[in-house]
Amino acid sequence: MSYQPLLISYQQAADLRQHVGADSLIGRSIAEEIQALEAYMPIGIEIPGHGEAGGYEHNRHKQNYIHLDLAGRLYLITGEQRYLDYATTMLVEYAKVYKHRDLNISRDTNKPGRLFHQTLNENMWMLYSSCAYSCIRHELTEDQQQLIENDLFKVMLEMFVVTYAENFDIIHNHGLWSVASAGICAYAINDQATVDKALYGLKGDSVSGGFIAQLTQLFSPDGYYMEGPYYHRFSLRPIFLFAEAIERRQPEVGIYKLKNEVIKTTAYAVMSTAFPDGTLPALNDSSRTMDIKDLGILLATNICFERYEQNETLLAMAKHQDHVWVHNTGATLSNALENNAEVPNFNWGSLSLTDGAAGECGGVTILRHRDAKSDDSMALLWYGQHGSDAKLHSALDHGHFDGLHLSLFNNNQEFINDYGYGRWVNIEPKFGGRYIPENKSYCKQTVAHNTVVVDQTSQNQGVTAIAQQHNGEKHFTILGNQSDNGKLQAMSAFARDYYTGVDQQRTVIMLESEEFEKPLIIDLFRMISEEEHTYDYPVHYKGQIIRTDFEYQTHKSLNTLGDAHGYQHLWNLGQGKVEGSSLTTWLMGDSYYSLISSANADSEVIFSRTGANDPDFNLRNEPMFMLRQKAADHLFANVYETHGYFNESVEASLNARGQVDSVEVLLNDQVASVISINLVNDKKLTVCVSNVVGVDENTTSDVTVDGQSISWKGPVVIK
Incomplete structure (x- = not known):
């Protein structure tokens, strides 16, 4: 029996048969897939017509290929005749109608298929169905094989490889699905010529297209993908x-x-x-x-x-x-x-990943810390290239305007979070399950992220073509773990000219100390400009505000924070003036979180919530607050402290007030940033960061603060 299934041999399938019914991870996984198939089969076989993206027809075709794949593989493993009959009938029924179908109606700029509104989904259908076919081909009559191969798979390959040739060789996430589905289908029907096109591209050079080109060109040297x-x-x-x-x-x-x-x-x-x-x-x-x-x-x-x-x-x-x-x-x-x-x-562990084909477009750095109770803390700083690859069509603009974005995690929750996309996936009444209009007007905009907004406009004017000309630059990293220098980890990056005439530098430090229940996160966000601007530092959180150390006024009638760049979707709930330092504490789950921030004269804290100018109720109603400052050069010196415990069921609350009392900026210039973190027990931590480009572990810094000389070696020191 020379023909073998694509992804599993007959012998391997027989070996897996021994695990059926076993109380092991593989045994339970087999049982779960059998249960899924057995639940779907009684619905019967239906080959629906065209429908809305994300609608019934779309989902039925999707569920058909998922369960077709299961039926083929599970037949090999269990030998259950009903699974063979089901897979055979499904493939034959599709083969009878496929080549007679008109193309679907595309709802975006992606090319349509005969089953789905975009070829991406049709590629997925072909890939899974081809795998299923390879599992049962040896059991089919010659007439069945000819019908399925000639009237279904070869027609599909003609459309993807010939009709849509300009998309077949595109180096992109969608291109990966195109070449992989064509290659797997071609293997299944013994079409080596098409396999070669899928492997090496239509020109056969492994550069202009094909799977080899995808693998060698799509990812950075560290494997990161730009989107x-x-x-x-x-x-x-x-x-x-x-x-x-x-x-x-x-x-x-x-x-x-x-x-x-x-x-x-x-x-x-x-x-x-x-x-x-x-x-x-x-x-x-x-x-x-x-x-x-x-x-x-x-x-x-x-x-x-x-x-x-x-x-x-x-x-x-x-x-x-x-x-x-x-x-x-x-x-x-x-x-x-x-x-x-x-x-x-x-x-x-802690790590840095470069972005860009040669690692030249910034990247992402992650700091991690595991404590004695096995709780993991994580801080992520993103400073890569704009995450949009619009070579195929404009609908592939998945990039957001959020350079120097920060996310924070501990106690099994992300406590400073990103909104994510604006989309109700596969919920057809919500814009067909596609991206909602607010994805562009809010979710992509800079204010929807945890990074500074200048003059209430998004980075790079909110224009993809401009954003694609810029990327972040790593300044330094100090990575570690519990066994070496894990008590102090740090990451720093620049974003230059994301706003005309304004450069930005963000340094994030994760500090483990006996003074604090969880690692302290120190966030120094430096704005560099010769002219005065309005700087907004948004904080996207979940939970309930518990206390502040400043007075504020809530508004009885609501207005938006602005008219564009996402501000039109934010209700102004209240605000207060601050000077010197400010503290805001909120409760999320069973943990308290405090943000302690430095402030200059005329600083302001604004409390807000999403949901304004949202006539179809598309946006989730989520809280945020922002620190607003008018300045030219400015340093947001912010400290995030996790503290305490709350359990409503037993009415217990511990340490609802943290250890950090205030934060003060002592120095901010092109040489260094120096801040003082003042604790409630009258202790102080002095944090010194080098801002000199090219700093490394051997660089010596000397600064004078309030007449006192401070010297240190390396990018960061805490005294």
Whole structure:
């Protein structure tokens, strides 16, 4: 029997049969997939017509290919005749109607398919259906094979590879799905000529297009993808499914070794950005709930463990995912996890990832700390290129205007958060499940993020073409862990000319000290300008304001904070003048969080909430407050302190007031920033940061503050 299924051999399927009914991770995963298929099959087979994006027809086609794939694979594993019959009938019914279908109506600039409104979804349908076909092909009659191959798959390949040739070779996330689906389909029907086009591009040069070009050009040297983790995880599915098929059919290609194991590098890059609860950071157009249980990351975890290295971090990932791919790689991972059941939560440690094809476009730095109670703290600073790749069409503009964005996490929650995208995925009544208009008018705008807004306008004027000309620049990083210099970690970056005549520098320090329950986050946001501007420092939080140390006035009638750049969607709830320093505490879950901020004369704190100018109630109503300052050169010196505990069920509240009393700026110039953090017990911490470009661990800084000389070596010191 020379023909083998694409992703699993007959022998491997037989080996998996031994795990059916087993009380193991692989056994439970098989049971879950059988249960899913058994629940879907009684609905019957329906091949719907055209419909709205995200509507019934769209979702039915999607569920059809998901369960078709399950039926094919589970037939090989269980030998259940009903699964073979179901998969066969499904493929035959699609083959009878597919080539006679008119093209769907595209709802954006993406090319339409015959089933879906955009070819991306049709690529996905073809990939999964081809995998299913390869699992049952040996059981089909010659007439069935000819019908499915000639009237379905070859018609699809003609559309994707020939009719839409200009999109087939595009180096982009969508291009990955295009070449992977074509390559897998071509393998399934023994069409090596089309496989070669999918591998090496239409010109056959591995540069202008094809899977090899995608892998070698799409990611930074550290594996980061410019559109951010949400779209990055989506790219992992076609990468790993096609790579596995290539390795099985053409091992001589050496796909897993390509470009210094780029497949592993890029998988680890997206995995390593995850928050400790498994969710992915909402950089650019992103869901706030997407996490490492996503199928692309699950596939990557399984295959990397089998093909690259069997390390504890991947085991911990699998433990969190609580599911493995029903495949021989899943069985390997399941067996290993049984022997390491006490593996702790995954921890990728502190790291920096470059952005850009050559690592030249800034990047993202993540600081992590695990305490004695195994609670993980994380701070993320993003300073890469604008996350938009509009080479294919304008709908691919997923970038947000949020350079120097900050996210903070501890106590199993992101307590300074990003709004994410404006989209109600697959909820057809909400703009067809597509991006809502407010995605552009609010979610993309700078005020929707935790970074400074200048003169109530978004970075780069809120224009993608201008934003694509700029990227952040790393200043320095100090990374560590509990065994070395983990008590003080830091990251710093510049964003130059995102606003005309204004440069920005953000330095974030994570400090572990016995004085504080959790690591203290020190955020020094430096604005550099010769002219006066209005600077807004927004803080997006969840929870309830508990106290402030300043007076403010709430408004009985509401007005918006502005007319454009996202401000038109923000209600002005109240505001107060501050001078010297300000403190705001809020409760989120069972933890208290305080932000203590320096302030100049005429500083202001404004309390706000999303929801203004939102006639269709598209936006989530979320609170935020902002620190407003008019100045030329200015340093926002901010300290985030996590403290205390609250349990409503037992009416317990502990340490609702933190240890930090006030923050004072002592020096702010091109040489250094020096601040004083004043504690309630009359202790002081003096924080010194070098602002000199090119600073490293050997750089010596000498400054004078209030007549006193301060010297230190390296980028940061705390005295």
